[in-house]
Amino acid sequence: xxxxxxTSDILLGMIPIVLLVALWQALISFGYAPATLLPPxxxxxxxxxxxxxxxxxxQDIAATLFRLFAGFAIAVILGVSIGLAAAASPxxxxxxxxIVRVLAPLPKVALYPALLLLLGFxxxxxxxxxxxxxxxxxxxxxxxxxxMVEQKLIWSAMAAGTPRRQILFKVVLPAAMPSVLTGCxxxxxxxxxxxxxxxxxxxxxxxxxxxxxxxxxxQAVDMFVPLITISLxxxxxxxxLQWLRSYLLRGFPEV
Amino acid sequence: xxxxxxxxxxxxxxxxxxxxxxxWQVAAxxxxxxxxxxxxDAIRAIPSILGDKExxxxxxxxxxxxxxxxGVGVGVSIPLGLMMGRSRAVASFFNxxxxxxxxxxxxxxxxxxxxxxxxxxxxxxxVIFLGVSLPVVFHSFQGAKAVEEKMLWSGAAMGLSAAQRMxxxxxxxxxxxxxxxxxxGLVLALITMITSEMIxxxxxxxxxxxxxxxxxxxxxxxxxxxxxxxxGIGLDAAFEQFRKRLxxxxxxxxxLPLSFS
Numbered sequence: 136x137x138x139x140x141x142t143s144d145i146l147l148g149m150i151p152i153v154l155l156v157a158l159w160q161a162l163i164s165f166g167y168a169p170a171t172l173l174p175p176x177x178x179x180x181x182x183x184x185x186x187x188x189x190x191x192x193x194q195d196i197a198a199t200l201f202r203l204f205a206g207f208a209i210a211v212i213l214g215v216s217i218g219l220a221a222a223a224s225p226x227x228x229x230x231x232x233x234i235v236r237v238l239a240p241l242p243k244v245a246l247y248p249a250l251l252l253l254l255g256f257x258x259x260x261x262x263x264x265x266x267x268x269x270x271x272x273x274x275x276x277x278x279x280x281x282x283m284v285e286q287k288l289i290w291s292a293m294a295a296g297t298p299r300r301q302i303l304f305k306v307v308l309p310a311a312m313p314s315v316l317t318g319c320x321x322x323x324x325x326x327x328x329x330x331x332x333x334x335x336x337x338x339x340x341x342x343x344x345x346x347x348x349x350x351x352x353x354q355a356v357d358m359f360v361p362l363i364t365i366s367l368x369x370x371x372x373x374x375x376l377q378w379l380r381s382y383l384l385r386g387f388p389e390v
Numbered sequence: 391x392x393x394x395x396x397x398x399x400x401x402x403x404x405x406x407x408x409x410x411x412x413x414w415q416v417a418a419x420x421x422x423x424x425x426x427x428x429x430x431d432a433i434r435a436i437p438s439i440l441g442d443k444e445x446x447x448x449x450x451x452x453x454x455x456x457x458x459x460x461g462v463g464v465g466v467s468i469p470l471g472l473m474m475g476r477s478r479a480v481a482s483f484f485n486x487x488x489x490x491x492x493x494x495x496x497x498x499x500x501x502x503x504x505x506x507x508x509x510x511x512x513x514x515x516x517v518i519f520l521g522v523s524l525p526v527v528f529h530s531f532q533g534a535k536a537v538e539e540k541m542l543w544s545g546a547a548m549g550l551s552a553a554q555r556m557x558x559x560x561x562x563x564x565x566x567x568x569x570x571x572x573x574x575g576l577v578l579a580l581i582t583m584i585t586s587e588m589i590x591x592x593x594x595x596x597x598x599x600x601x602x603x604x605x606x607x608x609x610x611x612x613x614x615x616x617x618x619x620x621x622g623i624g625l626d627a628a629f630e631q632f633r634k635r636l637x638x639x640x641x642x643x644x645x646l647p648l649s650f651s
Contacts, residue, residue, distance in 0.1 A: 369493020
């Protein structure tokens with residue numbers, strides 16, 4: 136893609152966002168929405184900048200990020216290993232498949248009350264909820280990726296003398312990597328969403344808690360700030376994952 | 391022999407359900423605390439919830455909101471996603487906006503939307519609509535992008551207009567991918583439904599669940615978890631049947647386990 140087309144793409148993509156902000160401002164300027172219900176965008180962004188410099192708000196972000204990373208990391212480790220095992224061994228597959236079919240479509244948020252009662256109101260229940268939600272997309276795409284690996288690759292590796300134990304990590308995992316990373320991307324977005332929701336339901340810190348506190352006291356400005364923050368966090372994390380992807384998948388024909 | 395094996399694979403999800411309930415029962419007996427009733431106690435509490443007229447109305451109201459939100463979401467998102475997949479201008483117009491809004495939990499918009507639209511059906515349905523549309527848009531986009539160019543060229547050469555090509559070539563060939571998006575959307579709709587009702591406690595299944603939690607009626611909490619879980623599994627299974635019927639022609643054959651172990 137030539138750089139000129141790229142800039143025009145970016146410019147085109149800016150239009151709806153600019154329009155949205157303009158519409159937002161217009162609703163206030165022409166008096167359709169009172170500022171208590173819809174604060175002007177300028178005020179929200181000033182507040183966001185102000186809050187980002189505030190240590191208390193930074194601690195809330197840190198709490199959210201900690202839960203997000205802990206949950207996501209556990210989900211990646213579990214998802215990739217169970218997915219690989221299920222693709223490699225028919226016995227594991229026979230056990231895992233029905234359990235996944237039952238658990239994957241279950242709305243995990245409904246389990247949250249049970250997790251609260253069992254694990255308490257601290258980090259554990261929230262991290263478990265994130266794991267439960269992010270696990271299945273990663274597991275399923277690892278499984279599909281690993282079962283689609285070309286048999287010829289495995290035969291050639293075996294003919295070249297690779298021990299059977301190492302084939303899983305030297306051939307199957309690298310070949311399934313694009314699919315695994317796609318699953319991770321979905322899992323990451325879901326982790327962002329779920330950690331925020333869990334904090335909204337019960338928490339004493341974190342971005343979700345900031346939103347709920349603002350909603351209870353009808354501080355419309357403070358309700359927008361955590362939402363914009365989680366959106367920014369999602370964008371940054373997604374960018375990092377994209378970078379990791381292009382690093383891990385160097386040499387693949389089309390990324 | 392073969393029919394015996396298919397019978398086992400049919401029953402496997404059921405066996406998994408029973409196994410999970412069994413683990414729950416053992417764990418509850420082992421832990422023996424008030425806040426964690428046994429599976430049997432929770433199952434015994436189900437009839438009293440489903441028999442109660444008010445909670446039945448609540449659950450049906452939830453399902454109605456979900457159906458409307460899901461229907462409208464799918465109806466809007468598929469055309470949008472297909473157009474994004476076929477036209478680069480449309481794609482680059484909407485992509486950044488969607489990227490920004492994807493990681494925002496849609497149910498977290500609930501408090502703000504409630505300020506504008508009140509706690510009624512409109513706010514909750516809108517939130518479900520928002521939750522459903524993003525995955526459906528993304529998958530339709532991916533599906534439409536991967537359509538074989540040659541088929542479109544031949545279609546154009548045989549005199550199909552742009553709109554006809556969209557409906558007769560792009561839509562069917564993107565259908566498997568679109569339906570994957572719809573399946574994700576269905577699960578998300580259920581999640582958003584529960585959460586929105588938890589935030590605006592006025593009616594619905596989420597309302598019963600979290601009110602019971604606050605009042606310490608743990609049997610009801612766990613019975614509602616079973617009901618909501620069964621809803622999720624049932625809807626997913628029904629959708630899977632529907633999907634299989636529509637896209638049987640495109641089923642890949644990747645169910646063979648790898649042969650090196």
